[in-house]
Amino acid sequence: MNSFIESVNYFKGNNPEDIVKQYGTPLYVYSEEILRDRMHKVSQVITKYPYTANYSVKANTNVNILKIALEEGLNCDAMSTGEIEMLFKAGFPKERIFFIPNNVASSELKYSIEHEVMTSLDSLSQLELFGQCCNDMNVAPEKRLCAVRINPGVGAGHCEKVVTGGKKTKFGIAEEDIPEIFKITEKYNLTIAGINQHIGSGFMDGQPYLDAVTNFLEIALQFKNLKFIDFGGGYGIPYHKLDDEKDYPMEDFKKKLEPILDNFVSKYGSAPMFKSEPGRYCVAESSVILGRVHATKQNNGHLYAGTDIGMNVLVRPSMYDSWHDVEVLRGGKPVSRDNLIEQNVVGNICESGDILAKERKLPRIETGDLACILDTGAYGWSMCSTYNSRPRPAEVLICKDGTVKQIRRRETIEDLMMLF
Numbered sequence: 001m002n003s004f005i006e007s008v009n010y011f012k013g014n015n016p017e018d019i020v021k022q023y024g025t026p027l028y029v030y031s032e033e034i035l036r037d038r039m040h041k042v043s044q045v046i047t048k049y050p051y052t053a054n055y056s057v058k059a060n061t062n063v064n065i066l067k068i069a070l071e072e073g074l075n076c077d078a079m080s081t082g083e084i085e086m087l088f089k090a091g092f093p094k095e096r097i098f099f100i101p102n103n104v105a106s107s108e109l110k111y112s113i114e115h116e117v118m119t120s121l122d123s124l125s126q127l128e129l130f131g132q133c134c135n136d137m138n139v140a141p142e143k144r145l146c147a148v149r150i151n152p153g154v155g156a157g158h159c160e161k162v163v164t165g166g167k168k169t170k171f172g173i174a175e176e177d178i179p180e181i182f183k184i185t186e187k188y189n190l191t192i193a194g195i196n197q198h199i200g201s202g203f204m205d206g207q208p209y210l211d212a213v214t215n216f217l218e219i220a221l222q223f224k225n226l227k228f229i230d231f232g233g234g235y236g237i238p239y240h241k242l243d244d245e246k247d248y249p250m251e252d253f254k255k256k257l258e259p260i261l262d263n264f265v266s267k268y269g270s271a272p273m274f275k276s277e278p279g280r281y282c283v284a285e286s287s288v289i290l291g292r293v294h295a296t297k298q299n300n301g302h303l304y305a306g307t308d309i310g311m312n313v314l315v316r317p318s319m320y321d322s323w324h325d326v327e328v329l330r331g332g333k334p335v336s337r338d339n340l341i342e343q344n345v346v347g348n349i350c351e352s353g354d355i356l357a358k359e360r361k362l363p364r365i366e367t368g369d370l371a372c373i374l375d376t377g378a379y380g381w382s383m384c385s386t387y388n389s390r391p392r393p394a395e396v397l398i399c400k401d402g403t404v405k406q407i408r409r410r411e412t413i414e415d416l417m418m419l420f
């Protein structure tokens, strides 16, 4: 593919140069159309049984994006009380929030108990702490509901750092400790309303997830009267679009998932609510970053294009070695990919690891071009930092009708100074 942004008319007729003239660079630019499309798709993964897709908001907590998730009928997963507060600010009612923390202080558990947000406990000791919090707060017996996160002993993901299930990760309660769960729930008069798992992130093949669901439903049989069973997130997106990588096979996945659920429901005798927890899939493809090329150079035979998209703006390449496709825009138009040469696209942070795209075949980049980094909506802004005292970028949304709306203002040096 020569250009993804042209193939989907990403900017809806706006010239990216006009957008950055108004909002500056680096800039996160979201597409409302893609956002709503992906959120709708995940809400349809299971249609035969009661189901909710819980958008895992750590991928992107912009309140204006959360509002769109609310409109699209998604529920949400939060990993911290801060994320719960973002969800309240966006208008989510407590019933549509699921809190899945790990290793939190009693104050965070007390917050969720007080706000009646369903909470999953990630270890026996946190379950015990939750019970103690309920006692401290004199919670009525019928309100002592919670979930537990089980580590099913299997994991998968696009790189080792994102594998969250399996014998070597910090997450969840091991299957062999399930009898201990029941001892604690009895001691504190708790009811396990649901169980959840999450095996990892960014898989493009449905099979590991289907295997994990089958395995998890076997485990679920040990729990009586579950109100919900949550299979976790992890659906991947095609980060190699320009090389024609295909989408996650959602339709095929859905077809293969259904008989697995049928089999469980007939054994269990009823259908609890099924849930999944997609983060990346909902938001990744709905954003690009526009950054300016301020310098080009050749160092010992290697070509470098120096942009204002530092690792503080997008950390994934330096943190996980992640691939993000790069389009080169000149005068706001994608430069043809007919003649590609190997270049390094780097940022403006004083770190040798500040590399966005390493030894990448790209059209020859010139000073003054815009670099357009694809698929940055998930774990993009939400992982931004102010390293090198660089304020975090603004975010704008291209609405379906083509209007451009700022959905987060650019941070300023004054904002950073306010902490002193």
Ligand SMILES: *Cc1c(COP(=O)(O)O)cnc(C)c1O
Pocket: 056, 058, 059, 077, 100, 197, 198, 200, 201, 202, 232, 233, 234, 235, 277, 278, 279, 280, 281, 378
């Ligand atoms: C991060 C996370 C998710 C979302 O993962 P994606 O790969 O973005 O879909 C879901 N559940 C839990 C518990 C997580 O920590």
